[in-house]
Amino acid sequence: MITRRQLIARGAAGALALALPEAAEARRLTRTQERALRTAVRGRVLVPGGSGYDAARVVFNTRWDGVKPPAVVQARDTADVRAVVRWADRFDVPLVARSGGHGYSGNSTSASAVVVDLDALDAVRFNDGIATLGPGARLGDVYARLASRGLTIPAGSCPTVAVGGLVLGGGMGLAGRAFGLTCDRVTSFDVVDADGRRRRVDDGSLFWALRGGGGSFAIVTAVRLRTRRVTTAAFFSVSYPRGAREEALQRWDALAPKAPRELTAILTLTTDGATAFGQYLGSPTALRRLIRPLGGVPTVGSADYRTVQRRWAGNANPPRSAFAASSMYVTKRLTASGRRAFVAAADTGATLILDAYGGAINRPDGDATAFPHRDARFSVQVISYRDVATARTQVRRARKAIAQYGGGAYLNYADPDLTHATRGYWGANLERLRRVKREVDPANRFRPAQGVRPAT
């Protein structure tokens, strides 16, 4: 079976993933600051020019390889996180958390904020149907450990994405319509707040903000999530030639957002053709029947749940690469002119990836958590792996071509080129998020790019 990554990469076939970093020189720490930081923490403190700094500072998207933070602190444990936050308060230095470094927009690095690297906080534990995950736990490990107990959580398909950033932005994957977003499964967070205190958060405005509001509010040191029992899954894929893309989109749009919630289906559109694929928590026979309206000649199969997740993941350790991306939500069924616009957008050279929403994702109200896009039929990710200048142009053109058919944007597919980005990510929830920020972090200590600023 073809992997999700291969399906997505098709549009980028043959393209060179050149790293053309958008350089940003480090603001340096003073000697006093650096000495105090080293004294405060047990983990490594890496600063510009020091050994290990260059390896420690880079993130998954090589587009940000030129960004040089004043320091990277590799926290060993929660005590280290508390120590960094207290240090930052003393010297009034901004911080940005990093778990897996997969943020599209380089939002876990910064030229001015010290990076708090949580990679080592990667524990995966279980108790009574609840998984307790460290923010640095990678999805591949999480799926494997849960599958050994016949359990899962809904999450993304890339095995090296970490729980921390994923859950704070929402978390969409191939069990999404069945079980909801990753953030919808959270029962509590352990955090270090802006005062350097350790807190359990399971209620109130901070709990609301952490489910979709991103990394502006606290540093998450553990997440507890309700697991679901699942042992096998069916899967399918069906490809369409270039000339059938509009028809493929019409068929997919009619079926996927309103299908039984056990089915989560994705459609990719490229200049060469279209591919629909997805996962069904039921039998392959039922799946075959269900996807009949998609036409074409589908490949259908089933396997134990872990094997299916491995297939979606493809490479267990995908290489770092440079890309530009954006996203948008569509709430109404596309008209014929809408479908033409989507195909024209794919003809810019960018790949469009449409994730069906509905089902459990749309059950909560738009203001139930900070993640606001609960009325979407589907999200559209626009992505290009060409050299950065070309990729940005393709993505901008493609998004413009479809802009009139949707709105908003998905924080986990953050786009640094987006105007009014925070409104796009949080819609009508933005004002409340700003008030929460004022309440929990009035000094704006936690400062990811395109983050929430305190209300004035």
Ligand SMILES: Cc1cc2nc3c(=O)[nH]c(=O)nc-3n(C[C@H](O)[C@H](O)[C@H](O)COP(=O)(O)OP(=O)(O)OC[C@H]3O[C@@H](n4cnc5c(N)ncnc54)[C@H](O)[C@@H]3O)c2cc1C
């Ligand atoms: C190849 C690839 C595939 C992907 N597939 C999917 C997918 O299928 N579904 C999906 O929903 N998303 C997907 N994503 C997007 C991914 O979920 C987001 O980029 C997510 O933010 C990555 O989390 P991270 O911890 O690895 O990233 P990071 O870059 O470490 O963090 C991202 C943001 O979260 C903040 N943050 C991270 N950890 C913490 C913490 N512990 N406390 C406070 N703030 C924190 C950071 O400051 C930053 O702003 C994919 C990304 C990539 C690169």
